[in-house]
Amino acid sequence: MIDGRGDRGWVSWWRDAGPLLRVFAAFGVWSLCFVSLYGLQAVLCLDAFALSPAAGKASLVIVWLAYLALLLLMLLRSLGALRKRQSRRYNSLLLDEAAHRFLRRLAVIMDAAALTVAAMTGLPVVFIKTCA
Amino acid sequence: MTQTLSPWARHRALERDWGSPKGWRSLSAVNHTVMGKRFMLAALAFFLVGGILALLMRAQLASHDSAFLDSELYSQIFTMHGTLMMFLFAIPMLEGFAFYLLPKMLGARDLAYPRLGAYAWWCYLFGGSILLIAMLLGLAPNSGWFMYTPLAGSEYRPGINSDVWLIGITFAEISAVCGAVELVATILKVRAPGMGLNKLPVFAWYMLVTAGMILAGFPPLILGSILLELERSLGWPFFDVARGGDPILWQHLFWLFGHPEVYIIFLPAAGMVSTMVPVFAQRPLVGYVWVVNSVIAVGFLSFGLWVHHMFTVGIPQLGMAFFSAASMLVAVPTAIQFFAWLATLWSGTVKWGVPMLYLAGFLFVFVIGGLTGVMLALVPFNVQVHDTHFVVAHLHYVLTGGLIFPLLAACHYWLPHITGRMPSGRMGSVAFWFIFIGFNLAFLPMHLTGLFGMPRRIYTYVQDMGWDALNQASSLGAFIQAVGFAIFLLDVMLFSRNGPLAPRNPWKAGGLEWAMATPPPSYNIASQPQVMDREPLWATPALGAQMAAGRHWLAQPSPGHRQTLSVDVVTGTPSAVLHLPGPGWLPLYSALTTAGFFLCVLFKLYAVSLGFAGLTLVLFLFWTWQGVVSARRITARDEVRLPAHGQVAGAPGWWGMASALIADGALFASLVFGCWYLRLFAPGWPTSGWTPVPWSMSIALCAGFLFMGMSAGRAGLAAFHEQTGRARGWLAATVSVSLLLLAGIAVLAVGMPDPTSHASAAAMRVLSVYMGLHAGLASVMAAYVLRRSWDRRAGIALDLSILRLWLRYTAVSGIVGVALLMYFPGVAL
Numbered sequence A: 001m002i003d004g005r006g007d008r009g010w011v012s013w014w015r016d017a018g019p020l021l022r023v024f025a026a027f028g029v030w031s032l033c034f035v036s037l038y039g040l041q042a043v044l045c046l047d048a049f050a051l052s053p054a055a056g057k058a059s060l061v062i063v064w065l066a067y068l069a070l071l072l073l074m075l076l077r078s079l080g081a082l083r084k085r086q087s088r089r090y091n092s093l094l095l096d097e098a099a100h101r102f103l104r105r106l107a108v109i110m111d112a113a114a115l116t117v118a119a120m121t122g123l124p125v126v127f128i129k130t131c132a
Numbered sequence B: 001m002t003q004t005l006s007p008w009a010r011h012r013a014l015e016r017d018w019g020s021p022k023g024w025r026s027l028s029a030v031n032h033t034v035m036g037k038r039f040m041l042a043a044l045a046f047f048l049v050g051g052i053l054a055l056l057m058r059a060q061l062a063s064h065d066s067a068f069l070d071s072e073l074y075s076q077i078f079t080m081h082g083t084l085m086m087f088l089f090a091i092p093m094l095e096g097f098a099f100y101l102l103p104k105m106l107g108a109r110d111l112a113y114p115r116l117g118a119y120a121w122w123c124y125l126f127g128g129s130i131l132l133i134a135m136l137l138g139l140a141p142n143s144g145w146f147m148y149t150p151l152a153g154s155e156y157r158p159g160i161n162s163d164v165w166l167i168g169i170t171f172a173e174i175s176a177v178c179g180a181v182e183l184v185a186t187i188l189k190v191r192a193p194g195m196g197l198n199k200l201p202v203f204a205w206y207m208l209v210t211a212g213m214i215l216a217g218f219p220p221l222i223l224g225s226i227l228l229e230l231e232r233s234l235g236w237p238f239f240d241v242a243r244g245g246d247p248i249l250w251q252h253l254f255w256l257f258g259h260p261e262v263y264i265i266f267l268p269a270a271g272m273v274s275t276m277v278p279v280f281a282q283r284p285l286v287g288y289v290w291v292v293n294s295v296i297a298v299g300f301l302s303f304g305l306w307v308h309h310m311f312t313v314g315i316p317q318l319g320m321a322f323f324s325a326a327s328m329l330v331a332v333p334t335a336i337q338f339f340a341w342l343a344t345l346w347s348g349t350v351k352w353g354v355p356m357l358y359l360a361g362f363l364f365v366f367v368i369g370g371l372t373g374v375m376l377a378l379v380p381f382n383v384q385v386h387d388t389h390f391v392v393a394h395l396h397y398v399l400t401g402g403l404i405f406p407l408l409a410a411c412h413y414w415l416p417h418i419t420g421r422m423p424s425g426r427m428g429s430v431a432f433w434f435i436f437i438g439f440n441l442a443f444l445p446m447h448l449t450g451l452f453g454m455p456r457r458i459y460t461y462v463q464d465m466g467w468d469a470l471n472q473a474s475s476l477g478a479f480i481q482a483v484g485f486a487i488f489l490l491d492v493m494l495f496s497r498n499g500p501l502a503p504r505n506p507w508k509a510g511g512l513e514w515a516m517a518t519p520p521p522s523y524n525i526a527s528q529p530q531v532m533d534r535e536p537l538w539a540t541p542a543l544g545a546q547m548a549a550g551r552h553w554l555a556q557p558s559p560g561h562r563q564t565l566s567v568d569v570v571t572g573t574p575s576a577v578l579h580l581p582g583p584g585w586l587p588l589y590s591a592l593t594t595a596g597f598f599l600c601v602l603f604k605l606y607a608v609s610l611g612f613a614g615l616t617l618v619l620f621l622f623w624t625w626q627g628v629v630s631a632r633r634i635t636a637r638d639e640v641r642l643p644a645h646g647q648v649a650g651a652p653g654w655w656g657m658a659s660a661l662i663a664d665g666a667l668f669a670s671l672v673f674g675c676w677y678l679r680l681f682a683p684g685w686p687t688s689g690w691t692p693v694p695w696s697m698s699i700a701l702c703a704g705f706l707f708m709g710m711s712a713g714r715a716g717l718a719a720f721h722e723q724t725g726r727a728r729g730w731l732a733a734t735v736s737v738s739l740l741l742l743a744g745i746a747v748l749a750v751g752m753p754d755p756t757s758h759a760s761a762a763a764m765r766v767l768s769v770y771m772g773l774h775a776g777l778a779s780v781m782a783a784y785v786l787r788r789s790w791d792r793r794a795g796i797a798l799d800l801s802i803l804r805l806w807l808r809y810t811a812v813s814g815i816v817g818v819a820l821l822m823y824f825p826g827v828a829l
Helices: A010-043 A053-087 A089-093 A095-122 B007-018 B023-028 B032-061 B071-105 B114-136 B161-189 B202-234 B247-281 B288-304 B317-329 B331-347 B354-377 B379-385 B389-419 B425-451 B468-498 B543-548 B586-602 B606-625 B652-681 B695-720 B724-750 B759-788 B797-823
Strands: B562-567 B574-580 B634-637 B640-642
Touching (some): A010 A053, A095 B317, B032 B071, B071 B114, B071 B161, B071 B247, B071 B389, B161 B652, B202 B247, B247 B288, B247 B331, B288 B331, B317 B331, B354 B389, B354 B425, B389 B468, B425 B468, B586 B606, B652 B797, B695 B724, B724 B759, B724 B797
Antiparallel strands (some): B634 B640
16 A cells, blocks of 8 residues: 655655755756856946955955865765665665666766856856956 | 456546537636647747748848838837747747647646646737737837837837737746746656656656746746836836936846747757657667756756847956856757767667658757857857847747757657648658758858848848848748748648548657557546656557556546546655646636736726736635545555545645746846846946835834744644644734735835835835735735635645745745845945
8 A cells, every 4th residue: 555645844845856956956056156256246346346356356266166166065975875875786676766866867967067067157267357 | 446447438437527628618628638739729820920920021121222111010020020939939839739748748647737727828828919919900019029128118119019018928928937837747746657757758857947947037027027017107217227227137137038038949849859869760869867967957057148148238258258158068968969869860770751851950950050159159259240130040040940840840740649640741841841941041141141241120221232142042041931831731731631540659659648549538548557667668569558458547537536646756656646627717717817907007007907916816716726625545556545636745736836936036036136236237326315114114024024934834733733723823823914014015115215216216116016915915825724724625734835835935035125125225335
């Protein structure tokens, strides 16, 4: 007999959709990184802030590196989760586990892609003068 | 138990429950097959009108100094061509395909919310009709499909032409957002048992990402349209520089929608390609996981490209570099999909047929559009060809290549499914060559016309510019293409009535949609299969017969009920039985009252429009009240009994509300962005006349919102422990606090400066209306759940979980709103 009752609240919600949202998370972080860099380069150019170009660039580079570090951490964690789970071979025979394993693989690829994309889209910070 | 009925008896029993009414009562139909076809037919009608407008434009531009059309008419025609094709053809056509196909591909009997699908169709039809009728009356919008301010403002466009666009498009976009909510909930929750995310048909992945993009991408334009309409009608100056506004804000809001829109159009079509290519290669798609990865990546990256439409408006160099980099990067995941298709074809045994011909055309045309896209991502080149015919050529290569060719392939491919008859291979091939040659003749020279400096949107040109021959070639190509489309339509119309009967699964496909009779019965499948493979029909060719014989899930009809399974998001394990509503008039009535609201706004009858808004709300409440389902457990298969969907956590209704809140959140984020943008870059800020919100009022409002965020959780907890009285007490308190909040916000709004005086006052008024609207709706929803708690037919667990989402969102957005009202306009940076 399948028991269709579930828990209420965030726990059951996360159990239901968490692995899928984890797949999207890395590009969510990239989106924040992109918005932060674009927003900051505009805001820092305002007269009110009066930051020197060097200070402006330094601020942007720090923000960019912080996001890269976060994405790298996410990638390492998803890689670790993949390796740990794959060592438990018996699980792979289960139908449910196949879906979860698929999502873990997907999460690793997404994390790596988001890290690369964040590195590429932020690269102009290093080469182009702020407020030009 | 499942063997007690013969297949024929089962068919008749299911048809009684699922069949749609005939004759004029068919207007009350809600079935996804019917709604999908209606979307497709209406979109085709809009496409034909848009195509005729394109031919008129090409006739005008075929020769220099042409007087075939005058400037005003030409402006209306190019505006309507873009508007019809982008808003009323492309997305609705793809949504129509998705509505029709997805439940069948997912092994389900219908979409998650059939009535919402019907409402979406009516909204789309009414919204589109507003635009078409205006065009017939000579009042069509005439500022371009992008409605740039100040050109679209009341100073330069004093008539109602721009209002028609803003109202009609907003109305039609409601349809798209409803469709997206429907698709997200369906793909995640309404599938066949065993269909985990690893076995999801690839088209469903594409549509899931597309639906998410619609939820996040359409609200910025909806907000922009509301703001521009407020400026035009009430004089609230969001885009007026003299009073603290900025016309560039419109461009940001428009392209925040506009660039993702291109991918919203491309991705479903690419999903069709990813579905068809393996069938014609007779092997599974190469790199399924990489394709899924690239689709998600495109979905996100497409939101980081919008400024490449604005490289010439004065963005700082560094900002442009970010968008240039992102614009080039998006080519990578797109290329991954391309290589997956090529690898699939390369490693398979390709069967040539008309759909494959169109797919080959797609691969050729879209690559050219993609490459010119990378060229346009480069700032210096972009600046050089900005607003020239090069951009027109690029966008048509992308959209025709990325949409029309896959769509034509899909029409040929799924026509036997829809009509039960095979189209003509010979006529299909002739049509293809006309369309392919005509298209390239029309748009390839346009790259040169643009490089030679011909601006877009000009209605005529003089003789000595050197553009004549190229324009004549383009015009000739457009008419050849039109002949091709006429042959295509003739083929479809003739053969869908008189063509040879289609055999079961004529293309030898592996997808579940081919496991049913064609044309499909109203209930799709007699029993829901246990899915074990990504291409179920390739793994189990007899699956269709097994399903018809009732050997799988929900084989026993339940008279008077429309049942389908609801599953766990990740694994596809069945969790509940979903009870779906049958035909009804509420979607049509609700769409009519919504249309009444929009028409009253168009004709400035604001008091009446509020009446229509209230009526729509009442109809929605009736609508949800009808959704009461029995609490009993239902036998889903032999020894398996499942609860009704309202009894389990994460029911489709919860997902629908969560999806709707994503759209709501995107609208609010766009509003906050707009306020900040004006605050930072528009002249005349901060305003001297601003009076900050008093501390006491701010604290009271924040406390109210905090209580609201917490109260539904407490009510849910009490209900879970069967403390009925306490649960009702919390709900009653929520109603009271919501009303108090509404009153407080109203007092605040009344004390604000005149919104016509400055953009800051207008922005703050809009913010307070947003907060007030949410608080008001919270009180209505809480009162509804409170009243429903006396209904003994069903528990209120699902209602409470949906209410909790709304209240928490309202609380968070409200507190952010109060903070903005307190600190924002008067503070100098």
